[in-house]
Amino acid sequence: MRLFLSLTATLTLASIGLSGCQQKDAEAAIEDSEQVQVEGNPGEGLYQKHCAACHDGGNTEAPTKAAIQLNGVESIRASLSTGSMKAQASMMTPIEIRIIADYLASPSSESALANAEKHQCKGQLSLSKPIWNRWGNSKRNVRFQPAVNAGITAADAPNLKLKWAFGFPGSARARSQPAVTEEAIFTGSQSGLFYALDSQTGCVWWTFEAKAEVRNAPTISTDKNGRAKTLYFGDVDANVYAVDAKSGELIWTRSVRDHPVGTITGSITLHQGRLYVPMSSLEIINAYLPDYECCTFRGGVMALDAKSGESVWRFYTVPEPSKTTKNKAGAQNYGPSGAPVWSTPTVDAKRGLLYVGTGENYSSPASDKSDAIIALKLDSGAVEWVQQTISGDAWNAACGRNGSQVNCPKEDGPDFDFGAPPILTTLANGKDIILAGQKSGMLYGMDPDAKGKILWETRAGMGGFNGGVHWGMATDSKTLFVGIADTPGNRFATGPSRQGLHGYDPATGKALWSKFEPNVCEEKAHKCMTALSAPPTITSDVVFAGALNGILRAYSADGGEILWSTDTRREYETLNGVNARGGSIDSAGPVVAGGLLIVNSGYDKFGQIPGNVMLVYSAD
Template sequence: MSLPTFLVFLAALSACGQEPNPDAPHTEEVAALGENPAEALYQEHCAACHDSGQTEAPTKAAIRNATMQSLVETMTTGVMQQQAANMSPAEIRILADYLAIPSGVDAQANAEAHMCEDPLKLSKPLWNRWGNNRKNQRFQTLANAGLGIVDVPDLELKWAFGFPGSARARSQPAVTEDAIYIGSQSGLFYALNLESGCVHWTFQADAEVRHAPTIATGDDGRAKTLFFGDFDANLYAVSARTGKLIWKRTLKDHAAGTMTGSPTLHDGRLYVPMSSTEVINAYLPDYECCTFRGGVLAVEAKSGNTIWRYYTVEQPQPTGENSVGARRFGPSGAPVWNSPTVDDERGLIYFGTGENYSSPANDKSDAIIALDLNTGQEKWVTQTIAGDAWNGACGRFSTQVNCPEEDGPDFDFGAPPILLKLAGGKDILLAGQKSGMIYGLDPDDGGAILWERRAGMGGFNGGVHWGMATDGTALYVGIADTPGNKFATGPSRQGLHAYDPATGEPLWSRYEPNVCEENEHRCRTALSAPPTVIPGVIFAGALNGILRAYSSRDGSILWSRDTRREFETINGVEARGGSIDSAGPVVVAGHLIVNSGYDKFAQIPGNVLLVYAPARRE
């Protein structure tokens, strides 16, 4: 996944290779910064991007939603460890203290103060995995939704839960009849009561949990085990009843390896997508770019042991040196940041890939790939854009030193492909790309393209960014079309669009205009997060924080709420909503559940989980 100039913020906050000592005295270098060393450090490392208003880096206000501990971890063991190679421990601590939220709330202590009085009831999953089924359709039946089109106008906020010390709420929940299972930026994983929001248990992961967990059931059909990964590429299995660890495995085979997409569970195996932060590391001129290899692993659900591993690029080879003398390698990248789709009938899994990080670009970037479920053997590859090599050194405000000669277009398949059986009985794969193109592929003919259609102009963060949805009758496509990509085609089509899945013919479009004139995310009703569909209704959230329900018949708006505000939370944490991105709405048992707040790419930070339900009629 490409992180345009967001990396500049963290690269600016960066630089340290050793654990800071809280009691370390200021060095001569720090003293030389003057009477206000914190502001001097900020001006030297951060202000050019965060105060300019012209990059996609988070604002200083967004950074200040984080705790001091999380900022220090970001600069020492987190995403910016590579970039943080030159600051002293004292400088890191000064900068983190200056930027951190004034009074952080300890997440674990807060959870312990809001525990449920009654024990957790194990029940059957009603929304599971990223796409709610192994075909990634993001469709919810009327029975499991517990509400229909007539209930939508009566939806009101039931309760809100604040994530302490967080600037984003990104982990889409998995939900049973009784519990919401969800991760957080702090790495604390929660089991919350669906009705009240009290905490049944927590589990502390080693790093941020940012994707959707997967639930495995027992013989009685009730939740038994939860599977999820963290930002440091650890994969966990924990008890759904108690949150106790069953096993933990690191899947990292590269220093920059991470997990963006959710693991897919099928027939006793977990299929895990692998991505990386090396796209950020490439920003540094002296970084030897690049050696990460995207791919997918199959691991045993019982043990976490690896069964097979598939790479999207061969072992990168030396290709020369950059202008400052650092070695170059290639091809690299082609990460997988979507949840694999299972085709049990054909014994295959499908997934989409991102761009190459370095030249030469290979034939598996920007592609939909099919693998044998049992062996990981490659069955076919459908690449829609050749020659896409891009990394963080390519941005307007970046160094350019490690930017590949292709310089983009950075048109990943961030959204997972959808497997759908058409009315006539034929299966089709539906794929949406950041280029703004959508495709119908033939799984019986080596992924041959049956139809293609332009749905948006494309861009770094969409066209189609995180996902699409289908109810079998139509394909519902949210389009972000945020500006700034030189490879964009045509006018912006931000909004929601419906297409015939058999032919790609447009059915209707709901264009969402900006709500103010400024070129800011608070103005954009752009749909980057995936939509979710129940019979008659599509739920979708926008980058400006607006959450809406649309009619699946014609796209008319049935209900709308602005989540970009402060909320009173059931756990007493100060919380507000922001951009809705990455995680889509979840509809279960008469509840609409959504995260609000996303601090990347200069979007609107926030830290709240919102649960809506129909108001009781008198």
């Protein structure tokens, strides 16, 4: 059915700033396209034609329309033109993209850069050593903060109060876990603006404009005196940046994308002058489209020279995909594909190895390096060993789709990735062990001296699309702290839900204690789930963990007693004047540094609760 433009629709086109010629082109483009008729609103017609099937409930990976409408117009245009929705928007003209972005965008959203310029710090930034660095606060990804850097003890936790809140303009999620020095908090944002915020006041020292959303944690290099020197991070379009930590000036940038929808999800690991970049993609979403030729992405890791950004080596988790069959829509299928690395690589300096976890294959046939922990040689990227815990796992967004599932591989799951990075720790007896948690709900202890031999395995949760273990775990070498999400819907789940925080003996996998977190209302609503999908963070005596319902808690490291709790799912008065509210805490875990507890709240995927705020708490 054609969409006929009424006088109201014509005025809408004029109101978004199109010239006379552009307006006529837009009118013609919309009238000539076959769309549902939505009286007086061309943006709604375009949305119904191109977007509604996924965003109105057909695809659980896709944010809801309400979540999209929290974004600024620049963010939506970028997503459709060059970002994560480029393939889905490929049938739209530039004029149509502009119309739909203006239709969907928050009318009150302010440019992130304009907002930052109004809240600049006075004086000049000087930097000391990092006190929270990288995603896991160590190259071993243990997520442990020593008392000397934490500044918050079990005695302090009950007295935590909100110190300040910072709102991210035009955003529906806040998922870039920060890195911290005593003077500054460094974090990315959905708009692509990267911030250096004053750690005490939240004013803006500087900003850097990345080409796309920055959703991973920055890594900080130091100078010969141990002071913060260079920040390394990646964006959703697979660009890697080296930025001066003091000034925000670009040192170099490099694209590591070798697939149209390749991206960087996990954080970059820096070791001895090299950057190890995990490679994932958005092709799992593209596969939802029946006419999409699924799939050709190859997961892996790329090593770059930290000084220049030049490539050193590249490792792929699957061989070059070959033609297989054609789907029912006539599109060519390829395989094997996928097995992305969407978590932070772990360094084993003693053995000269890099450990990574992989996800599922996107298409048939399933391969031998999906759902696995892989050890690579640091100097060359050569495979030292592979420990695959689940074979035959191939899955993409077409699986479970209402109607024809033409791009769902024959394996159809279970989609039990290693989304959490492997942890390397040293036990009391002096022996090293690799600790791995999987979306299946299984935990593994592996021997780094015996090619990853499984020493023990334990079921911690029933498993689910968001875990089981989703984004990460933490350890102080005496206890392995595991957050379990156990979100429902995965038919391969085993046993009852065990949402909550659990402690295990890292040497044996023996359960030490559990703090179960019941849902407070209807199970399928994320706003009700005290599911721990984001990674926990630990100090010598406190565990901090945030949940999908926005609850942030401090637990005793000895038994899981709740010491403090706050509901982040509310509106906040922010120091930068942005209308902001908290939501689901997912992907980015809490950070504890210099007496501050820092957490980003809001996550708009999987039907979760959007939000756009960074919250900073202290006990003083």
